[in-house]
Amino acid sequence: MAGYYNPSSPSRSRVDESIKIAGSATSSMRSYYTTSEEHTHSCERLLQNREPRSPSRSRGNATQSPFLRLPAEIRLQIYALLVLPRRPSDLIPSYEKVESSAQDSFDYDRRERGTDRAWAANLSNPVLLIRTIEGNRYAQRYGPNKPRGEHKRSDYTVRADRYRLRCMKTTYHCVNNPRIEDHLGILRANKQIHAEAADLLYSSYTFDFDTHVEAIIPFLNDLTPFARSCVKSMRFVKRGLAYDKEFDRAEWTSAMRYLTSSSSNIHLRRLQLGIVAGRPGANGWDRIATYQPQDFTLLRDHEGMQWMQYLLELRGLQELDVSAVVEHCAPATNSMAMANFIRFSASIESGFAQYMRDAVVQPCVV
Template sequence: MLPTQPTSAQHIGHLGQQETHTGPLPSPSPSDEPPKQSPFLRLPTEIRLQIYGLLVLPRKSTDLLPSRVKVSSSAADSFDYEKKQHGTDRPAMADPCRPVLCIRTIDGDCYEQRYGKNMSRSSHTRSVYAIRADRFRARCMNTTYHCVNIPRIEDHMGIIRTNKQIHAEVAELLYSSYTFDFDTHVEAIRPFLNDLTPFARSCIKSVRFVKKGLAYDKEFDRAEWTSAMRYLTASSSDLSLRRLELGIVAGRPGPNGWDRIAKYAPQDFDLLKDADGMQWLQYLLEFKDLVELDVNAIVEHCAHATNSMAMANFIRFSASIESGFSKYLRKQLLCV
C-alpha cells in the first residue's frame, strides 16, 4: 500500500519596503533564482504515464501468476485459476491487458500460524476481522486478507519515492489499472479498502465480487454482504467506481435443468427486489454512475425443486441471471 503524501507547501513571498538604489542593481544570488523543473516532469503527461506503466504494471502474463507460497483461504473460490485465455495456454487471470489482483481472506488456522494469536504484540499492520471458521463454521476466528497474486514489479517501485508529484501520478496509475477481485470473500472488502489511503481508494475504478447462492444464504453471509455493499456505495468511502464485475452463484439441477424454466423478464425485478430472500438486491442498487457492468452466472449443481417453493424460485432466478436480471441491473446502475 502506498502512504499518504503531504500536500505541497505554499510559499508566500514577503513584500518589504521599497528601496532607492543610486547604482546598478546587484546580481541575484543563486539562492534567489527559481528552482529548475526536472526535465522528466517537463515531458507531456501521456509520455510520463507510458514510462510509469513500463515500470510498475505487469508486462507479461507470468507477472500476475499466483504466488508459489500457498496461503489457504477461508472459503473455496469460484474463480477458476486454471482457466486459459481463449486460443492460448496462458492463464485467464494473468492477462496484462486487464490485470487482476485477487484479494482473499486467510484461513483462520493459517493466520494463527503466520501471525500468532495475540495481535497486540505483533507487528502485523493489516486490519483484523472475524470470520466463521471450521468445517461447519461453528466458531469465530480472527484473520485478515492477503493478495493471491502479488505482481512482480517490486524492483521498480522505488520510483514512487522520487517526489510528491511522481508519487501521486504513479499511485493513480497503479490503483486505477487493476481490478480488485474479492470473489466470495466479501468480508475482506471493507478491511482491505480501509487500510488504503483516501487517495488510493479514490483511484480504484474496478472491483469484482461474487454473491453466494440465495438458497444457501446464512445470516452471517447476509450480514457480510450488507456491510460490504454499504461501504462500497457510501460517499464517505472516497470511492468512485466505474466498472463492476458481479458473479452470482446459480443453481441448475443437471445440464438440462433450465430448459423448461420460465425466465424472469427485466421488469419483473421491480417487484422481486422487495420479495423475501431478495433483500440483498436493494444494497446492490445503491451503486451509481457505473460505466461498465458484467454480470455472470457461476453455475453449480443443485437439487431439483420438488415441493420446495424456495428452491423453485432459486432455480428460476438462476436461469435468469445472464438475461433478464443482467438487463435490469444495466438499466438501473449504468450511467446514461
C-alpha cells in the same frame, strides 16, 4: 501493495533510471479506465490538499526536475512500465489455494484450453485476486521478509472450516501479487509523482474479491483516501441465495454499504458481478420460465432479495458485467424456495442482468 502509499523524500536515481526506458514505451500505450482529463483532475485535487509550501521552493523543484518537465503522456508511459505487469506470467497465482469461509469460484490451477500451459492473464485488463488468509499463516509466510515499509494489515473475523462452524481471525492478501515490488519506490519520490503514479496504479487493475466479500472493507480501508478514490474496477461474487446464512447477509450488507457510502470516496466505473446460481443437473434449466427485467421491480422487495437494493445505490458505473457462477443444487421437488432459486438462477444473465444495467449503468457522454 499495502504500505507504499505515503511519499517521503525525493528519489532522483529511481526517476532518472525510469527516464532512460521511456523511449521503449511510446509505441505500446494502451487505454486505462481513467481518462487523461480525470487523471489531471484527480492529481490537482491531491495537490490542492497538500500542506502549503513557499512559492519559490515549489517552482524551483518543478523547474529543476527534468522528469517533471516531460510531457504528462511520457510520464504516464514511464509509470506504466513500473507499476503494471509486462508479461502475462507476472499475474499467475503464486500461492497455494486459500482456505476460507466459503468456496472460491476461482480455479487457481486453470490451464489454457487443450494444453498443459498455465492460464495466462490478460494484460489489457490486469486483475489482482484479493483473498482471505489466516493471520498466522500470513505472518509465517512473510516473517522478517515482509515488504519494506508495509504497514500492519487490518484483521477481521470470518466463519471458517468446511461447514463454517467456527470463527477465525484473518487478514487479506493478494494471491497473484504482480512483480512490481522493486519499482514502487517511485511512489516515494515526491507528492506530484506519487499522485500521478498512484492514480495509474489503482485505476488500471481490477480488484477481484470473488466470494471473499468480508475482505472488501479491510482492504479498501487500509488504502489512503486518494488511493481509494482511484479504484475504478472491482469484481465480487454473491453467494447462493438458497444457502445464505445470517452472517453471509451481514457481510454482504456491510460491504455494499461501504461501497455505496459517499464518505468512503469510492468511484467505481466498472463492476463484474458474479452470482452463485443453482442448476439441478445439466438440463436443470430446461423449460424454466425465466424472469423478465420488469419482474425485478417487484422481486427486489421480496424476502430474500433485499440484497439487490444495495446494488441499486451504486452511482457512476459505466460498465456492468453480470455472470452466473453455476453450481449443482437440489431439484425443486416440493420446495417453493428452491423452485424460486432455480428460476432466478436461470434468469441471472438475461432478465436480471438487463434490469441491473438499466438501473445503475450511466451512458458515457462523449
